[in-house]
Amino acid sequence: MKFTVIPVTPFEQNCTLVADEETQLAAVVDPGGDIERILQEVEAQGLTLEKILITHAHIDHAGAAGELSRRLGIPIEGPHREDKFWIDDLAEQAKMFGFPPAESFEPARWLEQGDVVQIGNQQLEVRHCPGHTPGHVVFFNPGAKVAIVGDVLFNGSIGRTDFPKGDHATLLHSIREQLWSMGDDVEFIAGHGPVSTIGHERATNPFLN
Template sequence: MLQYKIIPVTPFQQNCTVFWCDETKQAAVVDPGGDVEQVIAFIDGQGLTMAKVLLTHAHIDHAGATKALATHYGVNVEGPHQEDKFWIDLIPMQKERFGFAHAEAFDTDRWLNQGDTVSFGNIELEVYFCPGHTPGHVVFYHRESKLAQVGDVLFRGSIGRTDFPKGDHATLISSIRNNLFPLGDDVRFIPGHGPMSTFGEERRTNPFVGDGVR
């Protein structure tokens, strides 16, 4: 069974998430933006075996500590989609702009695409390509738990910004409505920032992408 722990990191309070298989104790960390010591302390404190780092996208508050965490445990990095490579290449510039002293550029070991899966222990996550906030954003979905990690695509009562380089509002709306909402109203999601919600709640009430918005 999938277990998870949300660890808010960086001054942006980004929802870094530790997923793990309760049968094998193998774990994957999604979006280690920073405060890597907190993440390591949780993993080691729970007796988990780190299997891989997963990235929804490559903004620095989601990916800044990727190299530090992957190097510490000697594991691979999977994600995001290749269209976000330019954001990875810009991490040194992002680092100076936002004062993220810990952040380092890194190489991903596997770019992810729509229809791919990632696995650790007995857990398999489905990959959904959801550009708009960034051009290479992906979402991870665990079908058995009806739980998604959506990064900065969708929030409770809001959606991701599209004013960054290569962001696109219409593409983001399409990603949400055509790739996420069809998974079901009862799907819970962990956003990149802030509280969890469900796709059904956002369909009903979200002022940007709800069913009543055209």
């Protein structure tokens, strides 16, 4: 499985292109904006985009999902249905943060703890990690030892919990229950900033020690 990070939007959000190198089928995780930049990378790698995955429905992660889905005729999977209120609010979020107009959308599939997402012949495990938002999910490929964790955990930091329905204690519980159990050698792609490993954050992250 190949993971390519594509920074998008003025927030430098880490949109991730996930490809099954055997079939050349791919999914894009958290297309918050800059659709043309995303499609250029898809074309450069000779991939066929078959679905869109969403960790949570903040504007910088989901802002371009509706348009991309409509343009390519591909489904959106995720987040957990507890983030529906954020999806319904995408147009207002766009205005508030000065983003281009954002289309609301209805995922083809809401994701739950323990679900599996198929990309070509590869799979990603779904883990529900509320706290930053109530419907936040993360995607984990145990074989590649890579996780895409959105805004749950960062290199040296954790997600904000001062948004509607955010909760600090819930976020800490999600990290300890859902992320630590992946294993210390797992590398994770956060929603912003550089990659890190579970072990490094478990040992050094000041918000978790």
